[in-house]
Amino acid sequence: MAKQEFLLTGTGGQGLILAAIMLAEAGISAGQNVAQSQSYGPEARGGASRAEVIIGDERIHYPKVEKPDFVLTLSQEAYKKYGLPLNEEAVLIVDNSLVTEVKPRSKNFYSLPITKACRTHFGSEQSANVVALGVVASLSSEIPWEHLRQAVESRAPKGTAERNLKALELGWQMGMEAGKVMNSGGNNKLSLDQA
Template identity: 80%
Template sequence: MAKQEFLLTGTGGQGLILAAIMLAEAGIYAGQNVVQSQSYGPEARGGASRAEVIIGNEAIRYPKVEKPTLVLTLSQEAYKKYGLNLTEDAILVVDSSQVNEVKPRSKNLYSLPITKTARTRLGSEQSANVVALGVVASFSGQIPMEDVLQAVRQRAPKGTAEQNVKALELGWQLGLKAGAKQDDRHSQNEGDEQCRI
């Protein structure tokens, strides 16, 4: 598995630290080397928070994300702080329910209804972090679903395992559909360019 660097950002209280821990544990179940860390704004709940996960089969020599493969952001504040200065190849996933102003990027920007999906399909926004985890893990393309499921079942707060498994599956499907649409768009654009030549 090539090294992948994930940056999960939002505001304190959205559960992204737990989502990052689940992602890291899924990487361990998949037999990979993993590093996970997090930081909070001074306010903790309601302030900006970020969690980092690095997964790969080689030794991880530096424990912080330097060039993110994927950035997830669940708030406008976090987008402004972490989503603007990314490399062209980095995947940026924003929650369309929470992030309204996004600078257009030529590729690899996905605006997905993460919180809305949790609210409408599960009846509560509480599992939005696990919907987000499903999106991120599906975009990774290198972490098997069964390993993420195992991590979710292991870490879900008591009495919420079933709801969180549903949330994970919803997020996984959301990510797969978005990725497939983007692939179709890239293919069409390449076709258009060939027609122009």
């Protein structure tokens, strides 16, 4: 697997650090070299948060993401802070339920209703981080489904494994659909009825 750098951004309390840990564990169980780190504002809940994962078969010399291949933003503040500037090859995924002002500079831009789809399917936003994880992993096409599923199952908070596995499947399907639309030259914005 070629090295891929992932940057998951949002606000504290959205569960992106847990999603990054799950992504890292999926990479480890797939036999890859992995580095994972995170940072968040002093106000933890509600402040900007950032989680980074590097996965690949080559040695990782620096544990921080320098040139992200994938950037996920789940808040307007995170988009402003981390979504720009990106190189035009980077994949930028924004949650259009929460990020409404976007000026994409990447040609690989996906606007998906991640939080809204989670709320619609599960009655709350509690597993939106796992839906987002499914989207990112499916678009990367390098993270094996079974390893991702195992990581979610083992890391899901007690009593939430079944819902989180369904959330992972929902996100994986959203990512697959968005990738198909993008590859066919269509609009990269996925509506809820497509999710």
